[in-house]
Amino acid sequence: MLKGHLDAILLSALEGGDAHGYAIIETVRRRSGGTFDLSEGTIYPALHRLEQSGLLESRWVTPETGRKRRVYALTPAGRASLGDRRSSWFSFSSAVGQLLGNLG
């Protein structure tokens, strides 16, 4: 089930500002309280796909450490898509919560 929400998780990790792949994984790990420990190898193919779909944009930057890295940012379309996914998720989770609550 979580795999179907990978795109939303990645988009939300970039909501607070631009970041590179390593930082995105750390953000997801931290904000989920360690629950979502993303498989590092799956992140980059997904980030590239989101970029080609127009939801993210990226650029090479060279920080003070001297190692150039690719930094990702949400596009306006990505921000809109995140809003839609968030609404869908809250509707879904609320409905499931009510259902499970009633059953319990």
Add this chain to the structure above:
Amino acid sequence: MSALITSYADALRQSLAFDPHAAERLAAEVEDHLAEAVANDTTHQPSEAARRAIRRFGSPHDIAAAYTREHFPLRVQAALRFALPLGGLVLLSMWLRNGLAALPAIAGPETAERLAHADDLGFRVAIALTALAWVVSRLGRSGHRLRTTVLALSGSAVAATVSVAAGGLLAAASLADQGLSATTAGWSASALLSVVLLGGLIHQLRILKGYADLSATPPHTPTGRTL
């Protein structure tokens, strides 16, 4: 940079060698990621930290396969975005040529007419198959539909080859018979456009085949992770 990381990135480049641009970008990002993981690992020696970071990443083959699975549909769309407009341009050039340039003389009028027919028909079939590929690709992104799309594009390349061969023969015949003339220019221009389209189509198909083959391979390293 650790030799282990460099070697890992090279293996990743090798796995995606059929798409050098994607391979280079992905390998560069993964190299940076692993180097940062090593730099942030304060509990192990750098070589051990690199080994651990690489183990977490999985095999280069699996990363490349995951990449092709994510990108195969987008790659198919990119191939179609290239082929359809250029195909339309070639059809337009053929239409103009047929209206403005005479049929070159080659081993009798019947042979010339047959070659011209093969040129036109081959290209119409190529365009029809490319359009079919576009329709199938719009119906969904299942592996079966994507393979059908690639098959239709391959058929399109075969039909375009027939067209290019026939049109090229007529352009050469015109050049030999009349030298530089309006007829030679007409037949040569459309043949040249067809060659460009065919070359591009074969290039795209070579990349798509790499994506299709790799995305269908099973993982090298089984993983129990959720994401």
